[in-house]
Amino acid sequence: MRIIVTGGCGFIGSALVLHLVQDLGHEVLTLDALTYAANPISLMPLKGNDRHRFEEADICDHERVSGLFADFRPDAVMHLAAESHVDRSITGPAAFVQTNVVGTQVMLEAARGYWNGLSGEAKGAFRFHHVSTDEVYGSLPPGAFFTEESRYDPRSPYSASKAASDHLARAWHETYGLPVVLTNCSNNYGPRHFPEKLIPLMILNALDGKNLPVYGDGQNERDWIHVEDHARGLVAALTRGRVGETYLLGGRAVRNNLDVVRTLCAIFDRVRPEQGPHERLIQFVADRPGHDRRYAIDPGKAEAELGWTPTKSFEGALEETVRWYLANEGWWRPIREGRYSGERLGLTG
Structure with a gap:
């Protein structure tokens, strides 16, 4: 397949692009504006690979995006590009509306124009995969889980902008017939996370x-999915999902934030015992506005229809993640020190 991936230099996007090209042999055009959370270093394993092409472009630029569709002629689009940090959305919501809402509308229109020009099997096989978050559903009561039938109830500028983008994707399917598939995921973790x-x-x-x-008190609960499990689920939804349907992808690993931090402290006590005990570093700070209490996904529909299941155990994969950061200081140190400025590192060549 020939696939356009938006936001492919981000955390989830880079894991997806690597999986598509290295593991599955697809041809991928990565489209990314290289804003603060994009890191081209994440795609360096693909440098020189003729199945991967990178283009620096803003998804809000309709002329540029349409031109890339015409030039690359994709079989599918996997739309991940988004502003995604809740805290940043509270202090600067305009960027979230622009990228997540306007950018999605531009992508849908560019895809529609391209799709309308296709015929026969190519038109029937084309897919637009819109990738979203469980945060669009708001906060759950204790013990409850999101399903594909859950009511939308976003509480932050970030989740509201993603909810709007989901509605646009569905509207382009219902109004224009664009073959759209949607997924909403739980919190991701793993290597190359901003x-x-x-x-x-x-x-x-x-x-x-x-x-x-x-x-706050650290009791806010989240379901965690390893980014590589998520990437596999995204491909399953793209290739086996029914047009017009939504699939929730979760890791079946609900933990509260304090337990996650304590688990990390225990890992550090093993791998860096000379610095321990690490729990002494935990500091409770004022809660953020509108902080949802619980997110948790029931991925049963995706498991049943797509033949996909999460494979990573949370505690084991969390230790693998810690060890990745220990071994890859060259990836994170420039970001940590504020020196990273979106260096292209040859990806455009």
Whole structure:
């Protein structure tokens, strides 16, 4: 297949692109604007691979995006590009509306124009896969789980913008017939995760002997899915999902934030015992506004229809993630020190 992946230099996007090219042999055009959370170093294993092409482009630029469709002639689009950090959405919501809402509308229109020009088997096989988050459903009561039938109830500018993008994707399917498939995932973790999110932030703070800030009482619950399990689920949804359907991808690993941090501390006590005990670094800080109490996904539909299941155990894969950061300082140190500025590293050549 020939696949356009938007946001392919981000955390989930890079894991997906590597899986598509290295493991599955597909041809991929990575489209990324290289904003602060994109790291081209994540795709360096593909440098010189003739099955991968990189283009620096803004998904809000309709002319540029349409031109890339016409030039690359994809069989599918996997749309992951998004502003995704809740804290940043609270202090600067406009960028989230622009990228997540306007950018998705541009992608859908560019895909529709391209798809309308196809015929026969190519038109019937084309797919637009919109990738979203469980945060669009709001906060759950204790013990409850999201399903594909859950009501939308976003609580932050980030989740509201992603909810809007989901509605646009469905509308383009219902109104224009564009063959859309949607997925909503739980919290991802694993290697190459931008260090403003909970797990990589705690890992790097622990490495530096800094405080481990935990919001509120630390009892906010999240379902965690390893990014490689998620990448496999995305491909399963693209290739085996029914047009117009939504699939929830979760790791069946619900943990509260304090337990996650304590698990990381226990790992560090094993791998860096000279710095321990690491739990002494935990510091409770003021909760953020609108902090949802619980997210948890029931992935039963995806497991039954797509033949996909998460394979990583949370605690084991979390230790693997810690060890990846220990072994890959060259990836995270420039970001940590504020020196990273989106260097292209030859990806455009």
